[in-house]
Amino acid sequence: MINLLYYELFKTYAKWRTYIGFLVVMVVIPLVLWGLKLEGGNFVQRQMGRLQADFLVSGNLFNAWTISQIIMNSLWVHVPFLISLVAGDQLAGEATAGTFRLILIRPVSRARILNAKYAATLIYTASLVLAIAVMSIGLGLLMFGSGDILVLEGGSLTILPESQALFRFALAYALAIWSMWVVASLAFLFSSFVENAIGPIISTMGVIIVFLVVSNLHISAFEFIRPYLFTTHESVWQKAFADPLDWSTIAASCGVLGAYSAALWMATLAIFKTKDILS
Numbered sequence: 409m410i411n412l413l414y415y416e417l418f419k420t421y422a423k424w425r426t427y428i429g430f431l432v433v434m435v436v437i438p439l440v441l442w443g444l445k446l447e448g449g450n451f452v453q454r455q456m457g458r459l460q461a462d463f464l465v466s467g468n469l470f471n472a473w474t475i476s477q478i479i480m481n482s483l484w485v486h487v488p489f490l491i492s493l494v495a496g497d498q499l500a501g502e503a504t505a506g507t508f509r510l511i512l513i514r515p516v517s518r519a520r521i522l523n524a525k526y527a528a529t530l531i532y533t534a535s536l537v538l539a540i541a542v543m544s545i546g547l548g549l550l551m552f553g554s555g556d557i558l559v560l561e562g563g564s565l566t567i568l569p570e571s572q573a574l575f576r577f578a579l580a581y582a583l584a585i586w587s588m589w590v591v592a593s594l595a596f597l598f599s600s601f602v603e604n605a606i607g608p609i610i611s612t613m614g615v616i617i618v619f620l621v622v623s624n625l626h627i628s629a630f631e632f633i634r635p636y637l638f639t640t641h642e643s644v645w646q647k648a649f650a651d652p653l654d655w656s657t658i659a660a661s662c663g664v665l666g667a668y669s670a671a672l673w674m675a676t677l678a679i680f681k682t683k684d685i686l687s
Contacts, residue, residue, distance in 0.1 A: 412524035429490035437543040471555035472548030495595035496608030580648035593672035
């Protein structure tokens with residue numbers, strides 16, 4: 409299995425499209441940080457609004473931790489698309505290249521081949537999220553320094569001490585990886601149906617858009633289904649910045665997301681094991 413995984417990782421990271429996501433991260437995050445650097449503390453002041461009239465704020469709140477948390481809030485709309493570029497190509501790409509029959513004549517079961525491809529997909533997803541972490545926090549510390557974390561969400565203001573920053577962000581990015589694995593699993597499933605990677609990308613984003621609409625529309629007809637949609641729990645990483653941490657809610661969201669990933673993987677395995685490979 410280790411050899412299969414190494415082979416699949418080599419193939420994954422040898423493709424040019426794998427680096428599109430990393431290239432986007434390397435361009436967008438420095439650009440945002442540069443813009444915030446030019447903006448100075450005015451951005452945070454506008455975010456705090458009239459709260460400054462009621463509270464005395466001291467210290468460096470315009471720092472790497474606050475800015476990294478803001479970047480996380482803005483990037484996760486686009487990250488699923490970057491993930492689906494690679495996850496949607498894992499199986500469809502083999503069909504397009506006509507290499508499936510060559511792979512399957514080896515004395516290795518389809519299940520092991522699929523598991524290696526799925527593991528490579530999850531590793532790529534985690535590496536992309538970690539790249540966002542390294543770029544935003546690393547460059548942020550160089551450009552803005554450290555300080556307490558200013559969290560603005562839903563009109564509420566939370567200031568977390570600098571001593572909790574590493575733990576809070578480690579938890580947030582771990583939860584973000586867990587969340588994005590559902591997106592990768594969904595694109596991986598669609599990749600098993602078709603022989604062109606465009607289809608899985610469009611299908612994945614289409615499902616996410618529909619689920620997001622249902623999750624965010626406060627209509628009573630959708631209330632019964634909203635708790636079971638993965639998009640309802642996809643922002644579980646934001647709970648890493650709550651004070652105090654609501655571990656029961658985090659665990660419940662992780663349970664739903666884990667169930668989705670497992671179900672999507674099992675569906676892909678069932679399809680792949682019975683599929684006629686013609687290319």
